[in-house]
Amino acid sequence: MKRSILTTLVFLFAACSPGYYQLQDKVNGSTEVLNYEYTNSYYVSELRNTHFTVNVLLLEPYVVSFPQKNFGKVHSSGEIDAVAICDVSIRADGSVENYVIKKSAGVGLDRYTRELLNSMKFKPLSYKGSDYPSKFRIVLHYTK
C-alpha cells in the first residue's frame, strides 16, 4: 500500500513538468506574479485565462456614429442605387484622419460620401487597454 502511494506521488510529481504549471510570460515580465498566483489553485485557471486573453485579444474598431441625413432628394426621386468603397484612416481617438475613395458611387454622390466620412465617429482599435490608430474599409450603399 505504501509502495503504491509512493509510486503514485512520484509519478504525479514527475509528470508535472514545469512547462505545464508555470506561465512563461515573456511579454509583460509578470511571470513571478503569475507564478505566485499559480500556487493558489483557486485563481490559477481564471488568471491564466485573463492573462492570455489580455495579450491576444484585440478589440477591432467599429462605427459608432453614422449620421443619417436627408440628402440626395433627386437621387431618391430617381431611385439611384450606388455603392462607394472607402479606406479610412482612424486616429487613436476614433476620429477620421483621412480617407481614400477606392470605388466611386458616381452620379454626384461622392460629395455625400465625403460628408458622411468626415462626420463618422469610430470606436478606435483597442489593445491591452490602449487605443491605437487603424485602417478601416467602409462600404457605403446608397439606396432609396
Place this chain on the structure above:
Amino acid sequence: MKKIIITALFILATTLLSAASIGGRIVDANGRPVAGITVGVDKIKSVTKTDADGKFFFDNVKPDYYNIYITHPEYGTTIQRVKVKRNFYYEISIDKAVYETDPAMAHYNGTLFSSDLAITQKDIQTYPGRGYGDSMKLLQSLPGVGGGFTLATVPIIRNTDTLYNKYYIDDIPIDYPYHYAAGVVPLLSSINETIVDSVSLHKADAPVWTGDHLGNTIHITTKSPEQTGYHTRILLDPLYPAMPTVYASAVPTKDFSVVTAVRRSLVDYMVDTKYTDSYFSDFFAKAAWNVNIDHRLTLMANISSDDFTYGKIFTKSGYSLYALKWDYLITEKLLLKTAVSRYEMSQYLKNDKAVRGKSGAYMNYAPVQSRLFQSIHFDLSRFMLSGGYELVNHSEGVKGNIDLAGLTSGGLLDKSSEYTTTEFPIEGTNISLFGDVLADFPEFWVEMGGRYENNGVIKDNLFSYKGEAGYRFNRIAEFYLIHSRSNAQPDMYYFMQLDNAVTSGGAASSDSSVNNFKAANAINTSVGNKTFILPSVFFQGEIYYSVFDNLNPGLLISAEEDSYRKAMQIHPFSEEIDGTNLGMELYLKGYYQRYSGWVSYSISKTERSNAYDDSFESEFSQNHIFRALGAARWGKWEPSLQFNLYSSLPYTPDGSDEKNSDRRGIHHRLDGKVNWYMADNMRMYLEVWNMYFNQSNLVTEYGSSNTLIYDAPFFLWVGMELCF
C-alpha cells in the same frame, strides 16, 4: 523494486513523448521578419513576442491541437489551428490589417430602414425559401404575398392574377424572369441569388413611371461590387437541377466596375437519357462606368434560356434583355435618367414527328420590345418635381404551322390539329407621358402623379394616377393614405387573343369576346402605418380595397385539373373578369443582438365575377397568410426557421358555375436552414423543407374529379458557397 523501475521507465517514456514544441517565424508580405508580434497558444495559455528575426518559440507543450493567436494592433489578429506531434515549426506571412464591417446603408430618406418592403441577398442566404436556386421565393414571406405550394415560385400579390405582376431589373422592365420546365411550368427565377442586392415590392402603390400592371411591381436591384479588386464566388447546389453559379466582380479602377454571373444546369451532361433532355441557363452582366463625377453609364445584359426535349417534342423558352442606362446629375438639384433597352421573349414549341406527310408542327412566339425611357427629377426644396416619357415599340410576333385553337387544345402534342399557317405580328408603339409632384414637409407629405399612355398595340388611350398623403410623427412613425389607378396592357398570352391575329385555319380563341379587347385596370386605396417601435424593430400595418375591371377577356388554355393550374402559376387559366379585394396586412421586422426575423399576416376577401358566375372567390385568393421567420447567429453557425400557414388556393373549374369557397384548406408547414460559415471564404448550408407539415393536400375532392393533390414531402439538400 520492479514496480519502481517500471514506473520510472513509464515516466521517462511519457516525458519523451511529451517533449514537443511550437516555433515559427513571422514575416510580412515582402518576406521580411516582423518583430514584436504577440503570439499566444490557447491551451497552455502562454504568450510571447517575436524577436528581431520574427521568431517565436514555445517549449514543453504536449502533442495536441492548438490555436495559435498572432496579434498586433497594426496587423490585427490571425488565428491558426495546428496539430503538434513533436516539434512544430512553421513560417507565416501577415499583412497589415484593414478592418471591415457590413456595408453601411445610406438611405436617402435618412432612416435606418429602407422605405420599401424588400428582401435582400443576406435574407436569401439566411432564411429557408431559396429553394433549389430560386432567389425570389422568399418574396412569399412578405405580407400580402401568397404562394400556392412548396415549390411555387411566382408570387401572388394581393390575390391578383400573377400575369399582372411587372418586374423591373435595375429599372428596366421585364415580363417574367423565370425558368420553365417544358416551356410552361415556372420552376425558378432566372435572377440568381449572387446578383441580387434586394428585391422590393410595390403593392398597389407602384410609382407612375412604371406601367403595365395593376399596381403591383417587383423591383430587382442587382449587386454592385462591395470589394475592390477581383473576386469570384461559386455557389453549388448539388441536387437537381445541379446548377452551379459562378459570380465574378471586378473593380479595376475607382470609376469602373463589372459584375457577372453565369449559371447552367448540368443534368443533361451527367445523365444520358435516350428520350428526354433539358437544361436551364442564365447569364447576367453589368458594367458601370462613372464617366466623371456626375455621369454614370451602365451597360446590362441578362439572358435566360431553357430547353426541354421529350422524344420528338421540343420546347425552348427564355428571354434576352440588353440595356444601356445613363444617369446624369445636371446640377445638385436636377437629375436626368435615360435608358435604352431591348427585350425579346421567346417561346418555341415543336413536334418533329411527321404527320400525314407533313414535316411536323411548330409554334414560335418571339415578340420584341424596344424601349426608350427618360425622366427628369427637379429638387425645389420642399417640392420635388419629376416627369418623363417612355416609348415602347413592339415588333415581331407569332409564327406557326398549326392553328392557335389546335395549339391550345393540345394539337401540337397529339398532332390532331389541322396544319395551316398562323402568323400575326404584335406591332405598335406605346407612348407614355408621366409626371409627379411631391410636397415634402417635416411633418407631412403629399404626392400626386399621373400617367397617360397611348397604347399602339391595343389601340387604346390609358390614364393612370397615384395620390399619396402622409403624416410623420417624430420621425419614428408615419401614417399614409394612397389612392391609385393602374392599367395593364396585354402581355404575351393575351396578345394571342387579339382580333388582329391573322389565322387562316381557325380563330385565335374560341371566345369571341377577345375581339373587343381592353386593358385591365385596378383602382386601389390603402391606409397604413409605419412605425419604428424600437430603433431595431419596424412595424407596418395596412388596410386596402381594390376594384378591378377587364381582368381577363377570355380563356386561352383550358385546364380542368387543379394540378395543371397549380403548376403553371402564371398562365391564364383564370376566367375572372371583374371584382374587388379587401384586406389587411401586418408586418413586424426586427433584430436583437444575435437574433433577427420578421412576422407577417394577411387577411383578405376577394370577389370576382365572369360570364358564368356573378360572384365567386378569385382562384388566386388566399384568405389567411401567416409567415414567421427567425434566425440566430452563434459563431460560425446560423440556424433559421420559416413557418408558413395559409389558405390553399381555390382553383376555379373553368366554364363551370361551381363556387369554390368551400374547397379551401389551411395548410401549414415548417422549413429550416442552417448556414455553417466554415471560414471567411466558405459557407455550407443545409436546407430542409416541410420538416413539419399538415394537410399536404392543397385541394381535395372538388366536382366530379375527386382529385387529391399533394404538396412536396419532406426533403432537404446541401449546398456550398466558395469565395475567392
